[in-house]
Amino acid sequence: MNNMSNESILVCVYYGPNGERLLKRGCKIANMMKAPLYILTVDPKPFDELDAEKLFYIEQWKEYAHSHATAQFIMKDNESRPVSKVIAEVARDNNITQIILGQTAHSRWEQITKGSIINSLVREIPFVDLHIVSVARYIRDEEGIYEKGIRAYLIKDGDHYKLSFNHEKQTEYEGIFFKEVDTDFDNGIFRFMKDAATLHVLVSDGIITELKNVDIYAAMGLDNSVE
Incomplete structure (x- = not known):
C-alpha cells in the first residue's frame, strides 16, 4: 500500500469482545487513508503467566494482523510503566499519527474516561490525533450472568x-x-x-x-x- 497521506494508525486493544470493534474502526480509517495499521495491547504480567482467556484474545489479534497486509501486532508484556508511557513510546517508534482507544467499563482503559491517559498522551505526543471510541459495556457480566472464561x-x-x-x-x-x-x-x-x-x-x-x-x-x- 502506498501511504500517500503519511498517516499511521495505532489501535489500543484490551481483552474482551470490544477489541474487535476497535479493530474494525481502525481498519476502516487505515483503508480510507491508505495507511499502515498497528495493533497494541499492554499487560503488566509476563506473557508466560497469562491465562487461557487472555491468550485466546492475543491469538485473535495476531490472526487479524496477519490477515491484513499492512497491519502489525505489538504486545508489551511485563510492563510496570503507566499505559500512557507505553502507548507514547510505541507511537514514536512507529511514527503514529492517529491513536484509537476504547472507552469500556471493565478494563484498564477505563482510566481514559477519567482523562488521565488522554492528558498524559497529549503532553507526551501532542501532534498525534486521539480517537476515543464508545464501545459496548459488559451489561450482562455486570449482572453476574457469565463466569470468567x-x-x-x-x-x-x-x-x-x-x-x-x-x-x-x-x-x-x-x-x-x-x-x-x-x-x-x-x-x-x-x-x-x-x-x-x-x-x-x-x-x-x-x-x-x-x-x-x-x-x-x-x-x-x-x-x-x-x-
Whole structure:
C-alpha cells in the first residue's frame, strides 16, 4: 500500500469482545487513508503467566494482523510503566499519527474516561490525533450472568459435540467456555476458531447440538451499536 497521506494508525486493544470493534474502526480509517495499521495491547504480567482467556484474545489479534497486509501486532508484556508511557513510546517508534482507544467499563482503559491517559498522551505526543471510541459495556457480566472464561475442548459425539475440560485424542476444537453463573450445569457460550473465523456457540448441559454461530453481543446482552 502506498501511504500517500503519511498517516499511521495505532489501535489500543484490551481483552474482551470490544477489541474487535476497535479493530474494525481502525481498519476502516487505515483503508480510507491508505495507511499502515498497528495493533497494541499492554499487560503488566509476563506473557508466560497469562491465562487461557487472555491468550485466546492475543491469538485473535495476531490472526487479524496477519490477515491484513499492512497491519502489525505489538504486545508489551511485563510492563510496570503507566499505559500512557507505553502507548507514547510505541507511537514514536512507529511514527503514529492517529491513536484509537476504547472507552469500556471493565478494563484498564477505563482510566481514559477519567482523562488521565488522554492528558498524559497529549503532553507526551501532542501532534498525534486521539480517537476515543464508545464501545459496548459488559451489561450482562455486570449482572453476574457469565463466569470468567476457562480453557475447554469440543469432542464429537454422534451428531453433536460434548464439552470437555481435558484435552483428549478425540478433541476437535479448542477454545474458551463462558459458563452461566448460579447453575450446576455446563450452560453458556463456547468461543473457538474454525476455518480462520471466530465462532460463538451455545452450550446446554455440556452439549453443543450444532456449530452455529450466535451473535455474541445479543447472547451476552451487549449493546453492539457504534456511535
